[in-house]
Amino acid sequence: MTPVKAVAKAAASAGHITSLHYRVTGTVPEWGRLNAEASMHTAPMTMDMTMHATDGRYGGSRLEIRFVDGAMYVHRDVADSGKLKGASWLRAEPGTWGSDLFDNNSYGLLPRQLEGNPVVQSAMLTASKDVRRIGTETIDGVPATHYRGTVTSKGVRAARDAAPDKAARERQIDSLGQFSAMRLDGTLTMDLWVGDDNRTKRFRMRSDTYASKGGTVDQPLEIIDGEPLDMTVTFLDVNEPVTVEAPPADDTADLGELADELGTA
Known part of the structure; x- marks a missing residue:
């Protein structure tokens, strides 16, 4: 099987993922x-x-965050427990995860690279024009074939326009949205490990990024160089039962209500 066909098969298999347990490691801009x-x-x-995370606004603190029914819940390890009136969780709405640049909303609690859906991210290599086979390796005890290629926003658009069917086109549309959301500057180098079952086992994304500053009356918006991205995502369990529930209501403080109280204080 050619590298292009192998990567396409892995992307098609990803379209059948209904649940996922995964691990993320690496270096992420500003975090x-x-x-x-x-x-x-x-x-x-x-x-x-x-x-x-070693840096970022929490300076190494542990973050637990959930997205359920259009709301975001964050554990008070990163919140002011005094302001939460003894509650363990803070609720904010709307909270959106796994979408694209315009829809994701974690209120700055997550790096934008982790706001994206890893199932969609894993399929980005299908837009590469130079994908090649690197060799065979073992991922968590499972043999996998290692592929590598480079991806650009122009390449994703071209792959979208040349998609052979509706499912492939929708994958490229989703990929383009998440490519933009990660603020990648130019070319993304992507590694993909695919098992004998044609399923993704791991992927790695490396790229320069861009950032912004200003955007106020006193300082116009300016696009500047960001820090490099080097992030690896490992799929641990696929299509196994997953339950994500909202925390108990009596142990949750609402961000909107807290804001109203502060505004009237």
Whole structure:
């Protein structure tokens, strides 16, 4: 099987993923080194993640975050427990995860690269024009074939326009949205490990990024160089039962209500 066909088969298999348990490691702009583990369900879209990062606004604190029924819940390890009036969780609505640049909303609690759906991200290599086979390796005890290629936004658009069927076109549309959301500057180098069952076992994304500053009356918006991205996602369990539930209501404070109280204080 050619590398192009193998990568396409893995992307098609990803379209049948309904639930996923996965691990994220690497270096993410503005957050430094991070380790995260998460479980997600695709219909409805829900996610539960625990993350540690060396930098970012939490400076190494543990973050637990959930997205359920259009709301986001964050554990008070990263919130002011005094303001939460003893509650363990903070609720914010709307909270959106796993979509694209315009729809995702984690209120800045997650790196934008982790706001994306890893199932969609894993299929980005189908837009590469130079995908090649690197060799055979073992991922968590399972043999896998390693592929590598480069991807650009122009390439994703071209793949979208040349898609052979509706499913492939929708994958490229989703890929383009998440490519934009990650603020990649130019070319993405992507590695993909595919098992004998034609399913993705792991993928790695490396790229320069861009950032922005300003955007106020005193300082016009300026696009600047960002920090490099080097992120690896490992699929641990696929299509196994996943339950992501909202925390108990009596242990949850609502961000909107807290804001109203502060506004009238």
